[in-house]
């Protein structure tokens with residue numbers, strides 16, 4: 001009997017969570033390949049510090065993966081898997097040139113961490129291989145998604161409410177639009193260069 | 194050579210200075226194969242950075258883990274496992290997955306100084322010299338070049354200027370060779386101590402005239418030792434001449450020691466022969482049995498403080514990898530035996546025979562290159578000496594019976610150049626070239642106004658000719674470059690040695706040359 005009560009309570013808790021947490025899904029069109037969609041920070045709301053620690057690899061003269069989305073405050077590790085020297089630098093974060101940084105040089109097999117405390121897109125470059133290109137997109141909230149190649153995305157566990165949602169694509173202008181989340185919500189974006 | 198010919202040589206010189214030195218290369222085929230920019234290997238194409246030097250030393254491969262960088266997989270000419278069946282099967286190799294072809298085109302514009310006609314003033318009455326334009330647009334080269342690796346560390350290179358070659362013409366081929374990299378492994382030698390190159394190639398000079406980034410070549414590498422009419426040398430060999438033969442080399446050009454030893458064709462006449470009695474009929478490029486010897490040794494001191502970085506291909510800087518701070522010291526030596534043949538007589542004074550002089554000659558040089566961040570300062574000093582055996586005609590004989598030693602024919606000179614990278618796309622150049630050759634002087638004007646010099650760059654009473662060449666090169670893209678240089682030749686007035694009066698106006702012509710070139 002006691003056990004049944006516990007089950008019922010658990011189900012109720014889950015249901016109540018589900019009741020006020022929805023999803024945002026849709027499609028980013030107008031551009032080809034992967035894009036990033038993230039929820040802008042609601043005023044006054046803070047998020048627990050992120051625990052994920054993604055790794056961006058430099059392999060075969062390329063950044064892998066090409067785009068990584070992280071929550072603000074995330075530490076990203078940069079690995080060099082090549083037997084040639086690379087470096088990682090960016091000239092701005094979210095267009096702010098004061099946030100430019102150069103991480104220097106490190107040999108094969110080593111990782112160097114960097115904590116991204118400012119939101120915005122970070123265009124990664126290497127000063128020896130000018131064709132190398134990668135992006136860290138720092139989202140101000142924990143609600144973000146990388147689209148698939150066709151532009152489809154789904155952001156899960158977004159509490160019901162009104163938000164501003166931004167779509168980002170390499171080389172295109174960002175687009176931000178208001179989205180009211182109540183259960184499963186839709187938001188499509190059409191970006192242009 | 195009559196006056197008119199000599200005057201035409203004047204143009205020939207000016208134009209060839211520009212055209213001959215156009216043979217510089219960057220390799221778009223490698224860009225395609227590795228999916229990387231020209232600047233991975235080049236500072237300002239075709240000038241190599243430290244990584245480019247290592248790539249070349251390794252036989253056009255990444256020095257380590259080459260296969261992990263190739264974006265276009267090579268085509269197998271045999272499964273790798275076939276190697277175990279050898280000698281019962283052909284040893285497996287590869288060819289590049291894309292045709293390893295690069296193309297290059299360039300075009301020029303030049304402006305000559307006002308005194309460009311001063312030679313014509315010296316022509317004998319009644320002779321009209323050719324017109325020399327103040328400005329001229331010139332089509333450049335269109336050349337095709339191929340390079341890569343066939344697996345098993347066998348590298349290849351072929352470049353050919355298809356715009357000047359024409360049907361049946363010779364001279365279009367630049368370098369064409371196979372390089373067997375690291376063959377020392379078959380003799381259990383340490384890695385990289387022995388490689389072999391076979392074919393036609395530029396001698397392993399400290400600074401490659403064939404792949405120079407300058408619009409005009411370094412004068413000393415083009416210096417031939419012809420001698421005067423009273424001498425018997427006629428050696429048209431210059432260090433920049435293409436050599437055919439075999440070369441053994443080892444070490445690295447980006448750190449530590451590097452050496453090469455080559456055995457190449459002797460050709461001092463500058464021509465080839467096709468004797469009718471040799472079947473199948475072939476042409477010969479050698480003009481003696483003796484093969485010339487060339488050797489070079491250099492040592493590069495990488496001066497990075499951090500010992501780990503010192504031994505890497507590129508230095509690790511605070512903001513990223515870069516070329517090392519280094520000092521390279523090198524030396525080169527070339528030895529040949531030039532053959533001069535003449536109709537002579539035997540000691541009876543009547544029986545005709547061919548008499549042959551074998552004149553040893555050598556070129557010995559020292560070079561340095563210092564690099565600090567964006568500045569590269571480098572130079573070459575070279576001495577050349579040819580034995581001079583002159584025909585000996587005894588009294589009462591009409592033809593010589595042999596040769597006797599006379600004063601050797603010598604020259605020396607070199608260059609110093611500073612390249613400064615103001616931006617990764619903008620290079621400023623300052624350069625001095627100097628050549629001192631008494632034979633050049635004696636071939637010059639002398640006191641006879643009716644016998645002008647073969648080129649405007651020779652001095653009448655001084656044996657040295659100098660040239661200062663400031664320049665600038667701008668990369669529009671990594672594969673498109675526009676270059677400008679101003680060639681300043683200190684002007685000289687010809688004085689009549691008898692009267693001390695000037696007999697002609699200053700005649701060394703300055704010129705401004707602009708070039709545009711692209712590779713793809």
Ligand SMILES: [Cu+2]
Nearest residue numbers: 086087126129
């Ligand atoms: Cu890189």
